[in-house]
Amino acid sequence: MSGVSKPDDKTSMNSITAPVKQPAKTHTRRRGLPTSRTWLAAGQWFVTLLLCAFLIVPVVMSIMAGLTVNYFKGVSSGLTLRWLGEVWTQYHSSVFLSLEVAAMTLLITLLTGVPAGYVLARSKTRLSRIIEEFLVLPIALPGLASALALLVVYGGFTMFRMSVAFIVVGHVVFTLPFMVRAVAAVCASSDLRTLEEGAASLGASFFQRFVTIVLPNARPGIVAGALAVLTLSIGEFNLTWMLHTPDTKTLPVGLADTYASLRIEIGSAYTILFFIMTMPLLVAMQWLGVDATGQRSAGKQRSAASRSKPTPTSTP
Known part of the structure:
Protein backbone atom coordinates (compact mmCIF):
# COMPACT_ATOMS: atom_id res chain seq x y z
CA MET A 1 0.00 0.00 0.00
CA SER A 2 1.19 3.49 -0.85
CA GLY A 3 0.07 5.07 2.51
CA VAL A 4 2.32 2.82 4.60
CA SER A 5 6.06 3.58 4.46
CA LYS A 6 8.49 0.71 4.61
CA PRO A 7 11.30 0.97 7.16
CA ASP A 8 14.70 1.62 5.76
CA ASP A 9 16.93 -1.49 5.83
CA LYS A 10 19.99 0.45 7.07
CA THR A 11 18.01 2.13 9.82
CA SER A 12 16.60 -1.20 11.04
CA MET A 13 20.03 -2.84 11.02
CA ASN A 14 21.54 0.03 13.00
CA SER A 15 18.76 -0.12 15.55
CA ILE A 16 19.46 -3.82 16.11
CA THR A 17 23.25 -3.73 16.24
CA ALA A 18 23.68 -0.47 18.16
CA PRO A 19 22.71 -1.86 21.58
CA VAL A 20 25.10 -4.80 21.04
CA LYS A 21 28.17 -2.69 20.31
CA GLN A 22 27.86 -0.52 23.43
CA PRO A 23 28.31 -3.35 26.03
CA ALA A 24 31.26 -4.67 24.03
CA LYS A 25 33.05 -1.33 24.42
CA THR A 26 32.27 -1.25 28.13
CA HIS A 27 33.58 -4.81 28.54
CA THR A 28 36.80 -3.83 26.76
CA ARG A 29 37.36 -0.90 29.11
CA ARG A 30 36.85 -3.06 32.22
CA ARG A 31 39.19 -5.79 31.08
CA GLY A 32 42.31 -3.79 31.91
CA LEU A 33 41.35 -3.28 35.61
CA PRO A 34 41.87 -6.04 38.24
CA THR A 35 38.66 -7.57 39.47
CA SER A 36 37.71 -7.95 43.12
CA ARG A 37 38.51 -11.66 42.91
CA THR A 38 42.03 -10.86 41.73
CA TRP A 39 42.56 -8.45 44.61
CA LEU A 40 41.23 -11.05 47.05
CA ALA A 41 43.58 -13.74 45.71
CA ALA A 42 46.53 -11.34 45.88
CA GLY A 43 45.66 -10.47 49.48
CA GLN A 44 45.46 -14.16 50.42
CA TRP A 45 48.86 -14.84 48.86
CA PHE A 46 50.35 -11.85 50.65
CA VAL A 47 49.03 -12.97 54.05
CA THR A 48 50.16 -16.57 53.42
CA LEU A 49 53.68 -15.53 52.43
CA LEU A 50 53.86 -13.17 55.38
CA LEU A 51 52.90 -15.95 57.81
CA CYS A 52 55.40 -18.33 56.20
CA ALA A 53 58.14 -15.74 56.58
CA PHE A 54 57.11 -15.14 60.19
CA LEU A 55 57.47 -18.86 60.94
CA ILE A 56 60.41 -19.82 58.73
CA VAL A 57 62.77 -16.87 59.20
CA PRO A 58 63.42 -17.63 62.92
CA VAL A 59 64.21 -21.25 62.07
CA VAL A 60 66.65 -20.19 59.34
CA MET A 61 68.30 -17.65 61.67
CA SER A 62 68.65 -20.29 64.38
CA ILE A 63 70.26 -22.71 61.92
CA MET A 64 72.66 -20.02 60.73
CA ALA A 65 73.59 -19.22 64.33
CA GLY A 66 74.63 -22.84 64.81
CA LEU A 67 76.85 -22.72 61.72
CA THR A 68 78.60 -19.39 62.31
CA VAL A 69 81.81 -18.89 64.28
CA ASN A 70 80.33 -16.00 66.25
CA TYR A 71 76.60 -15.36 66.36
CA PHE A 72 76.92 -11.67 67.22
CA LYS A 73 79.18 -11.01 64.24
CA GLY A 74 76.97 -13.02 61.90
CA VAL A 75 78.01 -14.82 58.72
CA SER A 76 80.93 -12.42 58.29
CA SER A 77 82.72 -14.28 61.10
CA GLY A 78 82.78 -17.42 58.95
CA LEU A 79 80.97 -20.77 58.84
CA THR A 80 81.98 -23.77 60.91
CA LEU A 81 80.82 -27.23 62.01
CA ARG A 82 82.57 -26.89 65.35
CA TRP A 83 79.39 -26.38 67.35
CA LEU A 84 77.72 -29.41 65.81
CA GLY A 85 80.73 -31.49 66.78
CA GLU A 86 80.61 -30.25 70.35
CA VAL A 87 76.87 -30.94 70.59
CA TRP A 88 77.33 -34.47 69.29
CA THR A 89 80.21 -35.10 71.70
CA GLN A 90 78.26 -33.91 74.75
CA TYR A 91 74.70 -34.99 73.92
CA HIS A 92 74.90 -37.98 71.58
CA SER A 93 73.61 -40.16 74.44
CA SER A 94 70.44 -38.03 74.55
CA VAL A 95 69.94 -38.59 70.82
CA PHE A 96 70.13 -42.36 71.14
CA LEU A 97 67.96 -42.28 74.25
CA SER A 98 65.27 -40.30 72.40
CA LEU A 99 65.32 -42.81 69.55
CA GLU A 100 65.10 -45.68 72.04
CA VAL A 101 62.16 -44.11 73.86
CA ALA A 102 60.39 -43.35 70.57
CA ALA A 103 60.88 -46.92 69.32
CA MET A 104 59.54 -48.47 72.53
CA THR A 105 56.63 -46.03 72.56
CA LEU A 106 55.78 -46.91 68.98
CA LEU A 107 55.90 -50.65 69.71
CA ILE A 108 53.55 -50.36 72.69
CA THR A 109 51.11 -48.06 70.88
CA LEU A 110 51.00 -50.43 67.92
CA LEU A 111 50.28 -53.46 70.11
CA THR A 112 47.56 -51.65 72.09
CA GLY A 113 46.32 -48.85 69.85
CA VAL A 114 45.54 -50.86 66.71
CA PRO A 115 43.21 -53.36 68.43
CA ALA A 116 41.65 -50.58 70.51
CA GLY A 117 40.97 -48.47 67.43
CA TYR A 118 39.41 -51.44 65.65
CA VAL A 119 37.15 -52.26 68.60
CA LEU A 120 36.04 -48.64 69.02
CA ALA A 121 35.26 -48.41 65.31
CA ARG A 122 33.19 -51.61 65.33
CA SER A 123 31.34 -50.85 68.58
CA LYS A 124 28.45 -48.38 68.48
CA THR A 125 27.57 -48.46 72.17
CA ARG A 126 27.63 -45.53 74.56
CA LEU A 127 30.32 -47.25 76.64
CA SER A 128 32.73 -47.26 73.71
CA ARG A 129 32.21 -43.52 73.20
CA ILE A 130 32.95 -42.92 76.89
CA ILE A 131 36.14 -44.99 76.68
CA GLU A 132 37.17 -43.06 73.58
CA GLU A 133 36.73 -39.76 75.43
CA PHE A 134 38.87 -41.03 78.31
CA LEU A 135 41.58 -42.05 75.85
CA VAL A 136 41.65 -38.56 74.35
CA LEU A 137 41.76 -36.91 77.80
CA PRO A 138 45.62 -36.79 78.00
CA ILE A 139 45.65 -34.60 74.89
CA ALA A 140 43.33 -32.06 76.49
CA LEU A 141 45.36 -31.92 79.71
CA PRO A 142 48.74 -30.15 79.87
CA GLY A 143 51.74 -32.45 79.78
CA LEU A 144 52.79 -31.28 83.23
CA ALA A 145 49.44 -32.40 84.66
CA SER A 146 49.79 -35.87 83.14
CA ALA A 147 53.36 -36.14 84.43
CA LEU A 148 52.27 -35.07 87.91
CA ARG A 161 60.83 -44.02 88.71
CA MET A 162 64.55 -43.82 87.87
CA SER A 163 64.36 -45.98 84.73
CA VAL A 164 63.71 -45.14 81.08
CA ALA A 165 60.49 -47.18 81.28
CA PHE A 166 58.91 -44.40 83.32
CA ILE A 167 59.39 -41.93 80.47
CA VAL A 168 58.11 -44.51 77.99
CA VAL A 169 54.91 -44.90 80.01
CA GLY A 170 54.41 -41.15 79.95
CA HIS A 171 54.93 -41.02 76.19
CA VAL A 172 52.52 -43.90 75.66
CA VAL A 173 49.84 -42.10 77.68
CA PHE A 174 50.36 -38.99 75.56
CA THR A 175 50.65 -40.59 72.09
CA LEU A 176 48.20 -43.51 72.36
CA PRO A 177 45.14 -41.37 71.46
CA PHE A 178 46.73 -40.42 68.13
CA MET A 179 47.19 -44.07 67.16
CA VAL A 180 43.71 -45.06 68.33
CA ARG A 181 41.97 -42.21 66.53
CA ALA A 182 43.91 -42.77 63.31
CA VAL A 183 43.10 -46.49 63.19
CA ALA A 184 39.48 -45.98 64.27
CA ALA A 185 38.92 -43.37 61.56
CA VAL A 186 40.10 -45.72 58.82
CA CYS A 187 38.29 -48.77 60.19
CA ALA A 188 35.03 -46.83 60.48
CA SER A 189 35.24 -45.54 56.93
CA SER A 190 35.98 -48.84 55.20
CA ASP A 191 33.40 -51.61 54.88
CA LEU A 192 35.20 -54.05 57.12
CA ARG A 193 32.06 -55.60 58.55
CA THR A 194 30.91 -56.88 55.16
CA LEU A 195 34.37 -58.22 54.34
CA GLU A 196 34.69 -59.96 57.69
CA GLU A 197 31.23 -61.52 57.42
CA GLY A 198 32.15 -62.86 54.00
CA ALA A 199 35.39 -64.33 55.32
CA ALA A 200 33.59 -65.80 58.35
CA SER A 201 31.06 -67.48 56.07
CA LEU A 202 33.98 -69.16 54.33
CA GLY A 203 35.29 -70.55 57.64
CA ALA A 204 37.99 -67.97 58.52
CA SER A 205 38.72 -67.56 62.23
CA PHE A 206 38.86 -64.19 63.99
CA PHE A 207 42.66 -64.18 63.94
CA GLN A 208 42.70 -64.94 60.22
CA ARG A 209 40.16 -62.19 59.54
CA PHE A 210 42.10 -59.69 61.64
CA VAL A 211 45.43 -60.43 59.91
CA THR A 212 44.23 -60.79 56.33
CA ILE A 213 41.38 -58.23 56.24
CA VAL A 214 41.52 -55.74 59.09
CA LEU A 215 45.24 -54.96 59.11
CA PRO A 216 45.61 -54.46 55.32
CA ASN A 217 42.56 -52.18 55.23
CA ALA A 218 43.72 -50.26 58.31
CA ARG A 219 47.26 -49.79 56.99
CA PRO A 220 46.83 -46.08 56.09
CA GLY A 221 45.65 -45.29 59.61
CA ILE A 222 48.42 -47.38 61.15
CA VAL A 223 51.07 -45.55 59.11
CA ALA A 224 49.55 -42.19 60.01
CA GLY A 225 49.43 -43.05 63.69
CA ALA A 226 52.97 -44.47 63.68
CA LEU A 227 54.47 -41.35 62.14
CA ALA A 228 52.53 -39.14 64.53
CA VAL A 229 53.69 -41.20 67.52
CA LEU A 230 57.35 -41.00 66.45
CA THR A 231 57.35 -37.25 65.86
CA LEU A 232 55.45 -36.50 69.07
CA SER A 233 57.63 -38.81 71.17
CA ILE A 234 60.89 -37.35 69.87
CA GLY A 235 59.73 -33.76 70.39
CA GLU A 236 57.80 -34.10 73.67
CA PHE A 237 59.27 -31.78 76.32
CA ASN A 238 56.73 -30.80 79.02
CA LEU A 239 55.93 -34.32 80.16
CA THR A 240 59.50 -35.56 79.76
CA TRP A 241 60.96 -32.63 81.68
CA MET A 242 59.09 -33.66 84.84
CA LEU A 243 59.69 -37.38 84.44
CA HIS A 244 63.36 -37.40 83.49
CA THR A 245 66.38 -37.89 85.75
CA PRO A 246 70.04 -36.90 85.11
CA ASP A 247 70.54 -40.36 83.60
CA THR A 248 67.39 -40.26 81.42
CA LYS A 249 67.77 -36.94 79.62
CA THR A 250 66.11 -36.99 76.20
CA LEU A 251 66.72 -34.72 73.21
CA PRO A 252 64.21 -31.93 74.05
CA VAL A 253 65.41 -31.76 77.66
CA GLY A 254 69.01 -31.49 76.46
CA LEU A 255 67.95 -28.70 74.10
CA ALA A 256 66.52 -26.74 77.02
CA ASP A 257 69.75 -27.25 78.97
CA THR A 258 71.89 -25.95 76.11
CA TYR A 259 69.84 -22.76 75.81
CA ALA A 260 69.87 -22.26 79.58
CA SER A 261 73.52 -22.89 80.41
CA LEU A 262 75.67 -22.62 77.27
CA ARG A 263 76.26 -20.07 74.50
CA ILE A 264 73.68 -19.56 71.81
CA GLU A 265 75.81 -21.22 69.10
CA ILE A 266 75.66 -24.51 71.01
CA GLY A 267 71.88 -24.25 71.45
CA SER A 268 71.40 -23.44 67.77
CA ALA A 269 73.60 -26.36 66.74
CA TYR A 270 71.47 -28.58 68.97
CA THR A 271 68.42 -27.22 67.13
CA ILE A 272 70.02 -28.30 63.84
CA LEU A 273 70.48 -31.81 65.23
CA PHE A 274 66.87 -31.87 66.37
CA PHE A 275 65.79 -30.57 62.96
CA ILE A 276 67.72 -33.33 61.17
CA MET A 277 65.99 -35.99 63.26
CA THR A 278 62.41 -34.75 62.90
CA MET A 279 62.28 -33.45 59.32
CA PRO A 280 62.51 -36.89 57.62
CA LEU A 281 59.43 -37.99 59.58
CA LEU A 282 57.49 -34.87 58.62
CA VAL A 283 58.49 -35.28 54.97
CA ALA A 284 57.42 -38.93 55.12
CA MET A 285 54.00 -37.89 56.42
CA GLN A 286 53.56 -35.48 53.51
CA TRP A 287 54.93 -37.94 50.96
CA LEU A 288 52.62 -40.71 52.13
CA GLY A 289 49.69 -38.28 52.24
CA VAL A 290 48.75 -39.06 55.84
CA ASP A 291 47.89 -36.92 58.83
CA ALA A 292 47.61 -37.48 62.55
CA THR A 293 43.99 -38.63 62.38
CA GLY A 294 44.11 -40.78 59.24
CA GLN A 295 41.29 -38.81 57.63
CA ARG A 296 43.25 -37.95 54.51
CA SER A 297 44.36 -41.56 54.02
CA ALA A 298 40.81 -42.77 54.51
CA GLY A 299 39.60 -40.30 51.91
CA LYS A 300 42.20 -41.49 49.43
CA GLN A 301 41.22 -45.10 50.10
CA ARG A 302 37.56 -44.32 49.47
CA SER A 303 38.33 -42.42 46.28
CA ALA A 304 40.52 -45.26 45.00
CA ALA A 305 37.78 -47.76 45.77
CA SER A 306 35.21 -45.64 43.95
CA ARG A 307 37.44 -45.39 40.89
CA SER A 308 37.98 -49.15 40.85
CA LYS A 309 34.24 -49.89 40.83
CA PRO A 310 32.92 -50.76 37.36
CA THR A 311 30.60 -48.18 35.84
CA PRO A 312 27.06 -49.48 35.36
CA THR A 313 26.02 -50.02 31.75
CA SER A 314 22.49 -49.48 30.60
CA THR A 315 20.76 -52.56 29.23
CA PRO A 316 18.69 -52.15 26.08
Missing part, protein backbone atom coordinates in the same frame (compact mmCIF):
# COMPACT_ATOMS: atom_id res chain seq x y z
CA ALA A 149 49.56 -37.75 87.90
CA LEU A 150 52.13 -40.40 86.98
CA LEU A 151 54.46 -39.18 89.72
CA VAL A 152 51.68 -39.32 92.32
CA VAL A 153 50.71 -42.89 91.39
CA TYR A 154 54.07 -44.48 90.52
CA GLY A 155 56.61 -42.15 92.11
CA GLY A 156 56.98 -44.41 95.14
CA PHE A 157 58.48 -47.21 93.03
CA THR A 158 62.09 -46.02 93.04
CA MET A 159 63.52 -48.43 90.48
CA PHE A 160 60.68 -47.77 88.08
Whole structure:
Protein backbone atom coordinates (compact mmCIF):
# COMPACT_ATOMS: atom_id res chain seq x y z
CA MET A 1 0.00 0.00 0.00
CA SER A 2 1.19 3.49 -0.85
CA GLY A 3 0.07 5.07 2.51
CA VAL A 4 2.32 2.82 4.60
CA SER A 5 6.06 3.58 4.46
CA LYS A 6 8.49 0.71 4.61
CA PRO A 7 11.30 0.97 7.16
CA ASP A 8 14.70 1.62 5.76
CA ASP A 9 16.93 -1.49 5.83
CA LYS A 10 19.99 0.45 7.07
CA THR A 11 18.01 2.13 9.82
CA SER A 12 16.60 -1.20 11.04
CA MET A 13 20.03 -2.84 11.02
CA ASN A 14 21.54 0.03 13.00
CA SER A 15 18.76 -0.12 15.55
CA ILE A 16 19.46 -3.82 16.11
CA THR A 17 23.25 -3.73 16.24
CA ALA A 18 23.68 -0.47 18.16
CA PRO A 19 22.71 -1.86 21.58
CA VAL A 20 25.10 -4.80 21.04
CA LYS A 21 28.17 -2.69 20.31
CA GLN A 22 27.86 -0.52 23.43
CA PRO A 23 28.31 -3.35 26.03
CA ALA A 24 31.26 -4.67 24.03
CA LYS A 25 33.05 -1.33 24.42
CA THR A 26 32.27 -1.25 28.13
CA HIS A 27 33.58 -4.81 28.54
CA THR A 28 36.80 -3.83 26.76
CA ARG A 29 37.36 -0.90 29.11
CA ARG A 30 36.85 -3.06 32.22
CA ARG A 31 39.19 -5.79 31.08
CA GLY A 32 42.31 -3.79 31.91
CA LEU A 33 41.35 -3.28 35.61
CA PRO A 34 41.87 -6.04 38.24
CA THR A 35 38.66 -7.57 39.47
CA SER A 36 37.71 -7.95 43.12
CA ARG A 37 38.51 -11.66 42.91
CA THR A 38 42.03 -10.86 41.73
CA TRP A 39 42.56 -8.45 44.61
CA LEU A 40 41.23 -11.05 47.05
CA ALA A 41 43.58 -13.74 45.71
CA ALA A 42 46.53 -11.34 45.88
CA GLY A 43 45.66 -10.47 49.48
CA GLN A 44 45.46 -14.16 50.42
CA TRP A 45 48.86 -14.84 48.86
CA PHE A 46 50.35 -11.85 50.65
CA VAL A 47 49.03 -12.97 54.05
CA THR A 48 50.16 -16.57 53.42
CA LEU A 49 53.68 -15.53 52.43
CA LEU A 50 53.86 -13.17 55.38
CA LEU A 51 52.90 -15.95 57.81
CA CYS A 52 55.40 -18.33 56.20
CA ALA A 53 58.14 -15.74 56.58
CA PHE A 54 57.11 -15.14 60.19
CA LEU A 55 57.47 -18.86 60.94
CA ILE A 56 60.41 -19.82 58.73
CA VAL A 57 62.77 -16.87 59.20
CA PRO A 58 63.42 -17.63 62.92
CA VAL A 59 64.21 -21.25 62.07
CA VAL A 60 66.65 -20.19 59.34
CA MET A 61 68.30 -17.65 61.67
CA SER A 62 68.65 -20.29 64.38
CA ILE A 63 70.26 -22.71 61.92
CA MET A 64 72.66 -20.02 60.73
CA ALA A 65 73.59 -19.22 64.33
CA GLY A 66 74.63 -22.84 64.81
CA LEU A 67 76.85 -22.72 61.72
CA THR A 68 78.60 -19.39 62.31
CA VAL A 69 81.81 -18.89 64.28
CA ASN A 70 80.33 -16.00 66.25
CA TYR A 71 76.60 -15.36 66.36
CA PHE A 72 76.92 -11.67 67.22
CA LYS A 73 79.18 -11.01 64.24
CA GLY A 74 76.97 -13.02 61.90
CA VAL A 75 78.01 -14.82 58.72
CA SER A 76 80.93 -12.42 58.29
CA SER A 77 82.72 -14.28 61.10
CA GLY A 78 82.78 -17.42 58.95
CA LEU A 79 80.97 -20.77 58.84
CA THR A 80 81.98 -23.77 60.91
CA LEU A 81 80.82 -27.23 62.01
CA ARG A 82 82.57 -26.89 65.35
CA TRP A 83 79.39 -26.38 67.35
CA LEU A 84 77.72 -29.41 65.81
CA GLY A 85 80.73 -31.49 66.78
CA GLU A 86 80.61 -30.25 70.35
CA VAL A 87 76.87 -30.94 70.59
CA TRP A 88 77.33 -34.47 69.29
CA THR A 89 80.21 -35.10 71.70
CA GLN A 90 78.26 -33.91 74.75
CA TYR A 91 74.70 -34.99 73.92
CA HIS A 92 74.90 -37.98 71.58
CA SER A 93 73.61 -40.16 74.44
CA SER A 94 70.44 -38.03 74.55
CA VAL A 95 69.94 -38.59 70.82
CA PHE A 96 70.13 -42.36 71.14
CA LEU A 97 67.96 -42.28 74.25
CA SER A 98 65.27 -40.30 72.40
CA LEU A 99 65.32 -42.81 69.55
CA GLU A 100 65.10 -45.68 72.04
CA VAL A 101 62.16 -44.11 73.86
CA ALA A 102 60.39 -43.35 70.57
CA ALA A 103 60.88 -46.92 69.32
CA MET A 104 59.54 -48.47 72.53
CA THR A 105 56.63 -46.03 72.56
CA LEU A 106 55.78 -46.91 68.98
CA LEU A 107 55.90 -50.65 69.71
CA ILE A 108 53.55 -50.36 72.69
CA THR A 109 51.11 -48.06 70.88
CA LEU A 110 51.00 -50.43 67.92
CA LEU A 111 50.28 -53.46 70.11
CA THR A 112 47.56 -51.65 72.09
CA GLY A 113 46.32 -48.85 69.85
CA VAL A 114 45.54 -50.86 66.71
CA PRO A 115 43.21 -53.36 68.43
CA ALA A 116 41.65 -50.58 70.51
CA GLY A 117 40.97 -48.47 67.43
CA TYR A 118 39.41 -51.44 65.65
CA VAL A 119 37.15 -52.26 68.60
CA LEU A 120 36.04 -48.64 69.02
CA ALA A 121 35.26 -48.41 65.31
CA ARG A 122 33.19 -51.61 65.33
CA SER A 123 31.34 -50.85 68.58
CA LYS A 124 28.45 -48.38 68.48
CA THR A 125 27.57 -48.46 72.17
CA ARG A 126 27.63 -45.53 74.56
CA LEU A 127 30.32 -47.25 76.64
CA SER A 128 32.73 -47.26 73.71
CA ARG A 129 32.21 -43.52 73.20
CA ILE A 130 32.95 -42.92 76.89
CA ILE A 131 36.14 -44.99 76.68
CA GLU A 132 37.17 -43.06 73.58
CA GLU A 133 36.73 -39.76 75.43
CA PHE A 134 38.87 -41.03 78.31
CA LEU A 135 41.58 -42.05 75.85
CA VAL A 136 41.65 -38.56 74.35
CA LEU A 137 41.76 -36.91 77.80
CA PRO A 138 45.62 -36.79 78.00
CA ILE A 139 45.65 -34.60 74.89
CA ALA A 140 43.33 -32.06 76.49
CA LEU A 141 45.36 -31.92 79.71
CA PRO A 142 48.74 -30.15 79.87
CA GLY A 143 51.74 -32.45 79.78
CA LEU A 144 52.79 -31.28 83.23
CA ALA A 145 49.44 -32.40 84.66
CA SER A 146 49.79 -35.87 83.14
CA ALA A 147 53.36 -36.14 84.43
CA LEU A 148 52.27 -35.07 87.91
CA ALA A 149 49.56 -37.75 87.90
CA LEU A 150 52.13 -40.40 86.98
CA LEU A 151 54.46 -39.18 89.72
CA VAL A 152 51.68 -39.32 92.32
CA VAL A 153 50.71 -42.89 91.39
CA TYR A 154 54.07 -44.48 90.52
CA GLY A 155 56.61 -42.15 92.11
CA GLY A 156 56.98 -44.41 95.14
CA PHE A 157 58.48 -47.21 93.03
CA THR A 158 62.09 -46.02 93.04
CA MET A 159 63.52 -48.43 90.48
CA PHE A 160 60.68 -47.77 88.08
CA ARG A 161 60.83 -44.02 88.71
CA MET A 162 64.55 -43.82 87.87
CA SER A 163 64.36 -45.98 84.73
CA VAL A 164 63.71 -45.14 81.08
CA ALA A 165 60.49 -47.18 81.28
CA PHE A 166 58.91 -44.40 83.32
CA ILE A 167 59.39 -41.93 80.47
CA VAL A 168 58.11 -44.51 77.99
CA VAL A 169 54.91 -44.90 80.01
CA GLY A 170 54.41 -41.15 79.95
CA HIS A 171 54.93 -41.02 76.19
CA VAL A 172 52.52 -43.90 75.66
CA VAL A 173 49.84 -42.10 77.68
CA PHE A 174 50.36 -38.99 75.56
CA THR A 175 50.65 -40.59 72.09
CA LEU A 176 48.20 -43.51 72.36
CA PRO A 177 45.14 -41.37 71.46
CA PHE A 178 46.73 -40.42 68.13
CA MET A 179 47.19 -44.07 67.16
CA VAL A 180 43.71 -45.06 68.33
CA ARG A 181 41.97 -42.21 66.53
CA ALA A 182 43.91 -42.77 63.31
CA VAL A 183 43.10 -46.49 63.19
CA ALA A 184 39.48 -45.98 64.27
CA ALA A 185 38.92 -43.37 61.56
CA VAL A 186 40.10 -45.72 58.82
CA CYS A 187 38.29 -48.77 60.19
CA ALA A 188 35.03 -46.83 60.48
CA SER A 189 35.24 -45.54 56.93
CA SER A 190 35.98 -48.84 55.20
CA ASP A 191 33.40 -51.61 54.88
CA LEU A 192 35.20 -54.05 57.12
CA ARG A 193 32.06 -55.60 58.55
CA THR A 194 30.91 -56.88 55.16
CA LEU A 195 34.37 -58.22 54.34
CA GLU A 196 34.69 -59.96 57.69
CA GLU A 197 31.23 -61.52 57.42
CA GLY A 198 32.15 -62.86 54.00
CA ALA A 199 35.39 -64.33 55.32
CA ALA A 200 33.59 -65.80 58.35
CA SER A 201 31.06 -67.48 56.07
CA LEU A 202 33.98 -69.16 54.33
CA GLY A 203 35.29 -70.55 57.64
CA ALA A 204 37.99 -67.97 58.52
CA SER A 205 38.72 -67.56 62.23
CA PHE A 206 38.86 -64.19 63.99
CA PHE A 207 42.66 -64.18 63.94
CA GLN A 208 42.70 -64.94 60.22
CA ARG A 209 40.16 -62.19 59.54
CA PHE A 210 42.10 -59.69 61.64
CA VAL A 211 45.43 -60.43 59.91
CA THR A 212 44.23 -60.79 56.33
CA ILE A 213 41.38 -58.23 56.24
CA VAL A 214 41.52 -55.74 59.09
CA LEU A 215 45.24 -54.96 59.11
CA PRO A 216 45.61 -54.46 55.32
CA ASN A 217 42.56 -52.18 55.23
CA ALA A 218 43.72 -50.26 58.31
CA ARG A 219 47.26 -49.79 56.99
CA PRO A 220 46.83 -46.08 56.09
CA GLY A 221 45.65 -45.29 59.61
CA ILE A 222 48.42 -47.38 61.15
CA VAL A 223 51.07 -45.55 59.11
CA ALA A 224 49.55 -42.19 60.01
CA GLY A 225 49.43 -43.05 63.69
CA ALA A 226 52.97 -44.47 63.68
CA LEU A 227 54.47 -41.35 62.14
CA ALA A 228 52.53 -39.14 64.53
CA VAL A 229 53.69 -41.20 67.52
CA LEU A 230 57.35 -41.00 66.45
CA THR A 231 57.35 -37.25 65.86
CA LEU A 232 55.45 -36.50 69.07
CA SER A 233 57.63 -38.81 71.17
CA ILE A 234 60.89 -37.35 69.87
CA GLY A 235 59.73 -33.76 70.39
CA GLU A 236 57.80 -34.10 73.67
CA PHE A 237 59.27 -31.78 76.32
CA ASN A 238 56.73 -30.80 79.02
CA LEU A 239 55.93 -34.32 80.16
CA THR A 240 59.50 -35.56 79.76
CA TRP A 241 60.96 -32.63 81.68
CA MET A 242 59.09 -33.66 84.84
CA LEU A 243 59.69 -37.38 84.44
CA HIS A 244 63.36 -37.40 83.49
CA THR A 245 66.38 -37.89 85.75
CA PRO A 246 70.04 -36.90 85.11
CA ASP A 247 70.54 -40.36 83.60
CA THR A 248 67.39 -40.26 81.42
CA LYS A 249 67.77 -36.94 79.62
CA THR A 250 66.11 -36.99 76.20
CA LEU A 251 66.72 -34.72 73.21
CA PRO A 252 64.21 -31.93 74.05
CA VAL A 253 65.41 -31.76 77.66
CA GLY A 254 69.01 -31.49 76.46
CA LEU A 255 67.95 -28.70 74.10
CA ALA A 256 66.52 -26.74 77.02
CA ASP A 257 69.75 -27.25 78.97
CA THR A 258 71.89 -25.95 76.11
CA TYR A 259 69.84 -22.76 75.81
CA ALA A 260 69.87 -22.26 79.58
CA SER A 261 73.52 -22.89 80.41
CA LEU A 262 75.67 -22.62 77.27
CA ARG A 263 76.26 -20.07 74.50
CA ILE A 264 73.68 -19.56 71.81
CA GLU A 265 75.81 -21.22 69.10
CA ILE A 266 75.66 -24.51 71.01
CA GLY A 267 71.88 -24.25 71.45
CA SER A 268 71.40 -23.44 67.77
CA ALA A 269 73.60 -26.36 66.74
CA TYR A 270 71.47 -28.58 68.97
CA THR A 271 68.42 -27.22 67.13
CA ILE A 272 70.02 -28.30 63.84
CA LEU A 273 70.48 -31.81 65.23
CA PHE A 274 66.87 -31.87 66.37
CA PHE A 275 65.79 -30.57 62.96
CA ILE A 276 67.72 -33.33 61.17
CA MET A 277 65.99 -35.99 63.26
CA THR A 278 62.41 -34.75 62.90
CA MET A 279 62.28 -33.45 59.32
CA PRO A 280 62.51 -36.89 57.62
CA LEU A 281 59.43 -37.99 59.58
CA LEU A 282 57.49 -34.87 58.62
CA VAL A 283 58.49 -35.28 54.97
CA ALA A 284 57.42 -38.93 55.12
CA MET A 285 54.00 -37.89 56.42
CA GLN A 286 53.56 -35.48 53.51
CA TRP A 287 54.93 -37.94 50.96
CA LEU A 288 52.62 -40.71 52.13
CA GLY A 289 49.69 -38.28 52.24
CA VAL A 290 48.75 -39.06 55.84
CA ASP A 291 47.89 -36.92 58.83
CA ALA A 292 47.61 -37.48 62.55
CA THR A 293 43.99 -38.63 62.38
CA GLY A 294 44.11 -40.78 59.24
CA GLN A 295 41.29 -38.81 57.63
CA ARG A 296 43.25 -37.95 54.51
CA SER A 297 44.36 -41.56 54.02
CA ALA A 298 40.81 -42.77 54.51
CA GLY A 299 39.60 -40.30 51.91
CA LYS A 300 42.20 -41.49 49.43
CA GLN A 301 41.22 -45.10 50.10
CA ARG A 302 37.56 -44.32 49.47
CA SER A 303 38.33 -42.42 46.28
CA ALA A 304 40.52 -45.26 45.00
CA ALA A 305 37.78 -47.76 45.77
CA SER A 306 35.21 -45.64 43.95
CA ARG A 307 37.44 -45.39 40.89
CA SER A 308 37.98 -49.15 40.85
CA LYS A 309 34.24 -49.89 40.83
CA PRO A 310 32.92 -50.76 37.36
CA THR A 311 30.60 -48.18 35.84
CA PRO A 312 27.06 -49.48 35.36
CA THR A 313 26.02 -50.02 31.75
CA SER A 314 22.49 -49.48 30.60
CA THR A 315 20.76 -52.56 29.23
CA PRO A 316 18.69 -52.15 26.08
